[in-house]
Amino acid sequence: MVRLGGQPWLRVLIGTAVWCGLESLWSAGPLWWSSLAYTQSPHNLVIVHLGQLSGPNTVTAAIVAINGLIAEGWTNRQDTKYAKISSASLAAWRFVNKYWVIATGLLITLHLIGFILYSRPIAQPPEAALKVGIIQGNIPNRLLRSSEGFRRAQENYTTGYLTLADQGVDAVLTPEGALPIFQRNLLGTALVAAVKEKGVVAWIGAFGDRGDSYTISLFTFDSEGEIVSRYDKSKLVPLGEYIPFEEIFGGLVQRLSPLEAHQVPGSANQIFDTPFGRAIASICYESAFPEQFRRQAAAGGQFILSSSNDAHYRASMPFQHHAQDIMRAIETDRWSARATNTGYSAFLDPHGRTLWISGYNTYETHAETIYRRQTQTLYVxxxxxxxxxxxIFSGGFWLFVKVKAEN
Structure with missing residues (x-):
């Protein structure tokens, strides 16, 4: 057995590798939400830009490595008593050692790398401009699926659409489930009638048909009021939107449930083409999964459309959700428009800077110009x-140390 007590560098390396590996493993499952990297968003956009190199685990690795070096410095702080310095100087140098010096150097170096990425100018060619309007309907979920809630949804989103259309927007984005009805019923709504009248593209959140089941979807309505594309939410909230291990317990659930249909996820390899080019689409919980955004950016997605409904939670959770979208905008180097039901709706630039953010539990409309981009970061x-x-490196070094110790 190899003891790592005398191998502090290897300890830090293995600890960093294991932490990142565990986060990767956890994020591959259905119960993923927070990474250590999100402690830096949105208040340290410089270090968050390391995500452009290898995703959020780059930021996580930086945090773990620096804190590991600090911990090693603390456990080895007694080394100074062997130094040949006067007792008067001992107190001043007691808490200074090589681990803390290296941790400080690493902290500064990583921030310099992040600052270089953060400082790059963002090209804004006029031909790539897209003026997007968002509508924050502010309809409590307890009302949304009632007749009164549907009436208010029709009124709020239709009025908001007309207001934004008169402001000269190119397209309007609505939140997840803005109209809580199925695709087959959308064409008869006042909102789609307004789209036909004004000729402004609309992305409308509603339910999609999938055989005997349904999906949470975002539909693109073109200037003629016709559906030209659809994106189905592929990352569903466990227990809230689906039953885990349904293939095992599905029969029992069906017998206990009074519903004939149930919610199903969309496919993992969807693309979302719009009249303005390919978009990166995200519906609510999917903001926590960077691979969803990376794959769509690699497939040609030029801007991010995030459609969410966080009305179930207190204001702190939607702010976390906003921090997630900041990470995704930076990692993919894309502009982002985010529409929510009750907040926080926002517009972000590729550096993660918030151009505008809504209030919470308010009805709002807002228009902002974003730009389509085709750049690809190392992470993408x-x-x-x-x-x-x-x-690989930590395993290789551990094996080297083991072999050396046995010889």
């Missing part, structure tokens, strides 16, 4: 290459 091209590299 290669995915999370850092985590397997850390695991």
């Amino acid at each position: 091209r290669w995915g999370d290459w850092l985590t397997p590299l850390l695991l």
Whole structure:
């Protein structure tokens, strides 16, 4: 057995690799939400830009490595008593050692790298401009599926659409489930009638048909009021939107449930083409899954459309959701428009800067110009290459130390 007590560098390396590996493993499952990296969003956009290199695990690795070095410095702080310095100087140098010096150097170096990425100018060619309006309907979920809630949804979103259309927007984005009805019933709504009248593209959140089941979907209505594309939410909230291990318990659930239909996820490899080019689509919980955005960016997605409904929660959770979308905008180097039911709706630039953010539990409309981009960050091209590299290096060094100790 190899003891790592005398191998502090290897301890830090293995700890960083294992932490990133566990986060990768956890994020591959259905119960993922927070990463250590999100402690830096939105208040440290410079270090968050490391996500452009290898995704959020780059930021996580930086945090774990620096804190690991600080911990090693603390456990080895007694080394100074062997230094040949006067007792008067001992107190001043007691808490200074090589681990803290390296941790400080690493902290500064990583922030410099992030600052270089953060400082790059963002091209805004006029031909790539897209003026998008968002509507925050502010309809409590307890009302949304009632007749009164549907009436208010029709009124709020139709009025908001007409207001934004008169402001000269190119398209309007609505939240997840803005109209709580099925695709087959959308064409008869006042909102779609307004789309036909004004000729402004609309992305409308509603339910999609999928055989005997249904999906949470975002539909693109073109200037003629016709559906030209559809994106189905592929990451569903466990227990809230689906039953885990349904293939095992599905029969029992069906017998206990009074509903004939149930919610199903969309496919994992969807693309979302719009009249303005390919978009990166995200519906609510999917903001927590960077691979969803990376794949769509690699497939040609030029801007982000995030449609959510966080009305179930207190204001702190929607702010976390906003922080997630900031990470996704930075990692993919894309502009982002985010529409929610009750907040926080927002517009973001590719550096994660919030151009505008709504109030909470308010009805609002807002228009902002975003720009379509076709750049590809290292993360978009290669995915999370850092985590397997850390695991390989730490495993290799551990094996080297083991062999050396046995000889």
